[in-house]
Amino acid sequence: MQPERRRFLKLAGLGAGALACGRAAFGPERGVPAVPAALAQTGPDLELALEAGLEPIALRPDCVETMLRYRARVIAGDPAAVWDPGPPFPGPVLRARRGQRLRIHFRNALAEPTTVHWHGLEMPDDMDGHPRHAVEPGAGRVYDFALRNQPATYWFHPHPHGRTAWQVYHGLAGLLLIDPAESQPAEATPRELALVLQDRRFDAAGALVYDPTPMGFLGDEVFVNGRPAPELRVPAEPLRLRLLNGATHRSFKLGWSDGRPVRVLGTDGGALEPALDKPYAMLAPGQRLTLLADFGPLAEDGELRLEHLGFEDGAGGMMALATRLPLAARFPVARFRAAEPTAAATLFLPSLLRGAGSRGGWAAASPGLQPLPPATDRPTVRSKGGRPSLPTQDGPADRSFRLLMQQGRWTLDGRSFEMEAVAADERVALGAEEVWEWVNGSGGMGMGGMMQMPHAMHLHLVQFRVVGRDPDPRFAAAYATVRDGFVDEGWRDTVLVMPGERVRIRARFEGFTGLYLHHCHLLEHEDGGMMRNFRVEA
Numbered sequence: 001m002q003p004e005r006r007r008f009l010k011l012a013g014l015g016a017g018a019l020a021c022g023r024a025a026f027g028p029e030r031g032v033p034a035v036p037a038a039l040a041q042t043g044p045d046l047e048l049a050l051e052a053g054l055e056p057i058a059l060r061p062d063c064v065e066t067m068l069r070y071r072a073r074v075i076a077g078d079p080a081a082v083w084d085p086g087p088p089f090p091g092p093v094l095r096a097r098r099g100q101r102l103r104i105h106f107r108n109a110l111a112e113p114t115t116v117h118w119h120g121l122e123m124p125d126d127m128d129g130h131p132r133h134a135v136e137p138g139a140g141r142v143y144d145f146a147l148r149n150q151p152a153t154y155w156f157h158p159h160p161h162g163r164t165a166w167q168v169y170h171g172l173a174g175l176l177l178i179d180p181a182e183s184q185p186a187e188a189t190p191r192e193l194a195l196v197l198q199d200r201r202f203d204a205a206g207a208l209v210y211d212p213t214p215m216g217f218l219g220d221e222v223f224v225n226g227r228p229a230p231e232l233r234v235p236a237e238p239l240r241l242r243l244l245n246g247a248t249h250r251s252f253k254l255g256w257s258d259g260r261p262v263r264v265l266g267t268d269g270g271a272l273e274p275a276l277d278k279p280y281a282m283l284a285p286g287q288r289l290t291l292l293a294d295f296g297p298l299a300e301d302g303e304l305r306l307e308h309l310g311f312e313d314g315a316g317g318m319m320a321l322a323t324r325l326p327l328a329a330r331f332p333v334a335r336f337r338a339a340e341p342t343a344a345a346t347l348f349l350p351s352l353l354r355g356a357g358s359r360g361g362w363a364a365a366s367p368g369l370q371p372l373p374p375a376t377d378r379p380t381v382r383s384k385g386g387r388p389s390l391p392t393q394d395g396p397a398d399r400s401f402r403l404l405m406q407q408g409r410w411t412l413d414g415r416s417f418e419m420e421a422v423a424a425d426e427r428v429a430l431g432a433e434e435v436w437e438w439v440n441g442s443g444g445m446g447m448g449g450m451m452q453m454p455h456a457m458h459l460h461l462v463q464f465r466v467v468g469r470d471p472d473p474r475f476a477a478a479y480a481t482v483r484d485g486f487v488d489e490g491w492r493d494t495v496l497v498m499p500g501e502r503v504r505i506r507a508r509f510e511g512f513t514g515l516y517l518h519h520c521h522l523l524e525h526e527d528g529g530m531m532r533n534f535r536v537e538a
């Protein structure tokens with residue numbers, strides 16, 4: 001038995017027998033997001049109970065694993081704010097309106113410390129799930145914050161130092177959807193579907209395996225909503241797909257089996273206006289995309305597949321990870337079949353219906369679903385000549401961090417995570433608008449070039465715009481397999497930085513002071529120390 005597994009069984013209080021089987025970039029619209037002024041004085045609009053616990057889950061039909069899972073319930077407020085089709089779907093879906101205040105009574109029913117991080121959201125630093133605020137087993141805490149962000153798909157996941165990847169891999173994750181503050185006519189709204197992409201590995205006996213190296217970990221099977229490459233029954237109409245890459249390490253290059261373009265409605269932190277067509281779309285760990293897919297005109301066999309099209313990550317030699325599903329291979333992620341979904345299908349097809357009960361009733365409906373609108377008080381990414389524009393930013397960045405392997409670990413500029421430490425170049429003035437830059441690798445030849453792989457750089461607190469990419473000519477061939485799939489035109493909180501590449505982002509640090517994190521969202525890298533604090537100071 002692998003040590004990691006033995007440890008888990010011990011933590012779970014289970015013996016083996018319990019297993020069934022083995023700069024002006026923001027434009028004129030800039031401004032502080034308007035949060036209702038009365039917010040601070042009012043009580044919560046929504047009060048929830050949230051627990052992280054152990055749960056036996058059949059990941060495959062004949063195999064039950066002890067997994068980790070969030071459970072949520074509404075204490076006060078809209079009963080439809082928590083939606084959970086149950087396992088194997090990874091976690092409940094929380095849904096609330098922009099401007100609402102959430103109070104979440106969290107309890108840690110795991111056998112190890114954890115925190116809850118609200119990925120993509122602006123909030124006070126003591127609510128953000130920083131590892132210094134770990135919640136001990138059996139203990140609890142209250143997360144209390146307002147939803148200041150634009151309507152989009154966010155998510156929550158654990159963030160205890162050194163254990164984030166393990167906890168996420170074993171099932172801790174959930175979606176948090178922000179709807180517009182005002183309801184909009186339901187008729188104008190496509191039905192929607194959440195798709196949480198992950199990957200997993202099993203041993204010959206069918207037991208779940210997680211044995212990462214410092215480089216990372218790739219599973220052998222892709223899981224969508226907790227099921228391996230499922231077939232999903234969808235109504236023959238346009239659907240809005242909310243995608244989350246909830247894998248610890250694997251990036252996806254998503255395209256359609258019939259070659260149609262990928263229509264992107266939104267990114268991590270907001271909507272694109274108008275929608276944008278890409279030949280394929282990259283989705284790095286932690287990132288979200290909202291797509292529009294029309295299941296009306298399907299191919300003759302009646303099936304449309306969302307596929308991973310395969311890309312070269314530029315990582316060679318010792319950087320390459322063992323997997324039966326290489327990044328360079330093409331394989332189906334999910335198969336869609338047009339048919340009115342049956343009750344059984346809904347379990348694996350979490351239709352997030354609100355106000356669409358008159359149109360099928362294949363999930364509990366509740367009032368008031370709205371289309372993703374442009375935000376009004378913060379710049380939505382608007383078109384220039386009919387297409388969302390990509391702002392560019394030349395000149396020196398305000399901060400630059402090299403993504404380096406040193407002494408066998410991934411670092412930011414040679415530094416590893418320290419729980420409370422903040423370096424001089426990690427202090428940010430409240431209200432500042434800054435360009436940050438990540439440079440992937442040493443820039444030199446030789447081992448420096450060999451010791452590179454893509455990283456998915458993530459900032460807490462802010463949504464940012466990607467304002468520049470300088471690919472490395474040494475990796476031109478690999479780069480050509482991904483470059484048309486970056487959705488840099490929208491608001492992002494996580495960005496893929498390819499080997500040798502220099503990526504610049506622009507963010508405004510406003511709303512809160514305190515200690516936040518920047519890190520690689522390849523979770524094995526994060527746990528290995530490729531993470532640092534930054535402090536916003538008034």
Ligand code: C2O
Pocket residue numbers: 117119157159286458460517519521
């Ligand atoms: Cu989704 Cu600090 O992470």
Ligand code: CU
Pocket residue numbers: 117118119120458459460
């Ligand atoms: Cu985050």
Ligand code: CU
Pocket residue numbers: 410454455456520521522525526530
């Ligand atoms: Cu990384």
